[in-house]
Amino acid sequence: MERKKIVILGAGVSGHTAALYAKKYLKDKADITVVSPEKDYNWIPSNIWVGVNQMSESDVLFPLLPVYKKEEINFIRGKGIELYPEGTKDNQKSFIIYEATDEKSKGEKNNLYYDYLINATGPKLNFGATKGLGPDFHTYSVCTANHATHAGAKLKSHIEEMKKGKKLTLVIGMGHGTCTCEGAAFEYVFNVDTELRRNNVRDNARLIYLSNEAELGDFGVDGIQLEMAGYITPSNIMAESLFTEQNIEWILGAHVKNITETQIEYESLDGSTSTLNYDFAMLLPPFQGHLLKTFNKDGVEISEQIFTPNQFMKVDADYSAKKYQDWKASDWPKYYQNPTYKNLFAVGIAFAPPHQISEPRKTINGTVITPSPPRTGMPSAIMGRIVARNIADQILGNNNPPRSASMAELGAACIASIGAGFTKGSAVSITMNPIVPNFEKYPETGRDIKSTFGEIGRAGHWIKRLLHTLFIYKAKAKLFWWIIPE
């Protein structure tokens, strides 16, 4: 019998995890192929430390090919561009078209047939959503290792200027009203603060956190009621006290709409427009999905049926339009399986969330200023693992009930670095359960207060540094890699 073919698009946190587990579960019972444009794996969370010159690109990147060779997983350097889930009239076998990205065959297009497809293509960094945003224009980013290197180099040159007495304004945050990943900007602003202090230039810097969150500590999850040192503390109180202690200013509810070489223009939740002069800005872009133009067997485009307007793939979620008050934990997907094509899955940032987690807000001008739902590393990797397990069960004919990984049932641990260094480092460690508030189960706060807690301190930094080593060890598929949890 012909071996089943599993194709995974994307070799990031969720796709790479799915590939390693699919191989572990299926061994030689299936052909596993990863299609991804870059030759290296990037442990993205540590890009923050590259952006403050505490790590280099080589610390956060490693080549994928040797890992896939060792694991006997096929690796194609390319990007998925079209999807034919029904095949064509002549050959009704599902396939994708990918475009090669390696030096030898760059731009060539090829078909790749599959029995199961996992879309793990992550975010498309949509710098184009805001005029003047991004490394091609006026601001810096830490979303890729290369972006972070450039941010780090500029920060270094500004520190040298400040050492000579120059006073500078540094703005860190979100480059659009619909951005997600506030946790990353939060980490970066505190790491920059630490770096400025380490270089004795903090007094020469005005440091500003500029965000689309309505409150500090919202993090795109509507804030968190944390158990801290025996007290229930809302995350906005925790964040406000941290920002105040470090003398970091904050501007909230902001939709950045135009950036020039010297000024950031933003609209606020009250509908007013303001400008901010700056010398250095690291502003994250909003995320979009990577659209795979989708066709039925007659060649008719059906992308709208498979993808949402912002290009994320629809899975087993309830996408019907509802009011904020009517949102339910059960709207969130469990299996990451497309409802039309059951052999099609989307994990990590690639799947379409049914709605925001933070309360949606609009200005009187109709501008949406609301954080989009974050899909952090831990849930992304868990989704990759459970989808690999469910596919393996189908191929092996195991009669197990499918594993689920709803973000309204999953807890997540997030350690936000607020400074690097063995003796000076610190971090905010937050465990929240579940990620999406579930008011049916936990009527008071939406989360289980017994397993939703926070700590601030050096131990968090050490754990975060240890996780860097452990997750890279796991991603390299070294001995007993699967013992390390996601």
Ligand SMILES: Cc1cc2nc3c(=O)[nH]c(=O)nc-3n(C[C@H](O)[C@H](O)[C@H](O)COP(=O)(O)OP(=O)(O)OC[C@H]3O[C@@H](n4cnc5c(N)ncnc54)[C@H](O)[C@@H]3O)c2cc1C
């Ligand atoms: C600066 C920063 C710091 C962060 N810090 C943390 C943190 O501390 N903790 C945490 O839990 N999370 C953190 N995150 C979030 C975390 O990085 C994401 O949750 C995680 O990377 C999502 O995994 P993914 O597989 O969906 O996407 P990615 O890891 O981005 O992987 C997507 C993959 O798909 C590939 N790809 C793109 N287009 C195509 C295509 N058309 N065809 C095939 N492949 C394609 C990409 O090259 C990439 O390999 C951070 C994110 C950022 C940006």
